[in-house]
Amino acid sequence: MGKIYIVGLGPGGIFEMTNRAEEVLEGCDIIVGYTVYVDLIREDFKEKTFLATGMKQEVDRCKIVLEEALKGKKVAMVCSGDAGVYGMAGIVHEVAKDHPEVEIEVIPGVTAACSAAAVLGAPLIHDFVMISLSDLLTSWETIEKRIALAAQADFVICFYNPSSRKRHDYLEKACKIIMEYERPETVAGYVQHIGREGQNIKVCTLEEMVNAKVDMFTTVIIGNSETKVINGKMVTPRGYEKHYDV
Template identity: 75%
Template structure:
């Protein structure tokens, strides 16, 4: 009884791996959040497609496991990579009572990597991913991580930077980060990566505070060496210290 958890990457089928496409082709049933199922609906319309709404993650997993227990091969689809703030974890948790369900996580391109590619090459050195959503994580823990990440001079990639209820979280995060990083640190953000309406911007950390972002925005804050080359955000790996570049 196979249950694939498949990362679609940033957009539709074009940004999926061949392995991810093969997993969907091998499945009888595809389960996912409506927006993500819509990304592959056309190509996989001959499959049973079960879409559920936002914040229905646990319910969605239960549906996937139930279908699997009926003898169906099931794929649970996620945007980006299923293993980064995605459904791979909760699927394992929900299915823990059914060891006969064989879970295979099929990785995809996570938003950090697809945003970085649009912005240039900001993740060339050590970096952290932090979600600003405090729906499931206490804000105090998020604050502590932001401060320590800034102190360590990591490149910082922010997921879920804002929502209607959390409109000032990015501003708060930038203020914390500025305790260690300079105001003119090179930053960038990308909206609707790989989809209609994709937009990208670069700015300073000070300017980022008042950037208009939403939950579909991925933000990258450079380290102390990140700079702009022809409008692209580039973090050096260090070759220039040893070689003539």
């Protein structure tokens, strides 16, 4: 019987991948993924068969993977970041639901929130939420409600998919909702093209983030009321400084 692995690559190429992910890809017959991600690793696994599909073809990609696994192949579906965070791990399970005989294993990777946080400093040290600003599959009303409640709870907020051509003002709207609960000078930051060519980092305020020019390859983090800037880095305290001599 074949097997499906859903593998998170982390932010970049093979250097950002776990040893386990690398071993799984080495052991597979076929590697399937979105063109951009497949291209990041093609050179490192030259002897493998690659199948690349375009954007918005997620369901078709899963059907290809299932078909190959049913033929007895070991197939890896690769995703950027972690396959379980807004990734393909969910839809693969849904497409394969009538085939319990096909084993599915998710191999985790470093998700964009964590790799963005690492280059910004340490913004996710305390309770945080992840919200995707894409309304392709979720209503904007649900997204707005979640942003408001997250801000009210003083969570650090990490936005995935903060913008696209059609949704150029979504980050602006989101920041304005947060400003109803948090101060305009709340520390914020973003990272574009994490770990890839053209990586761009900015630490600023919530108010400045309203007009930030970000694209769909950007991860945005809005601090909580205690987040501060230390030597240019964005740092959310865990609370040690209240109890220890730091």
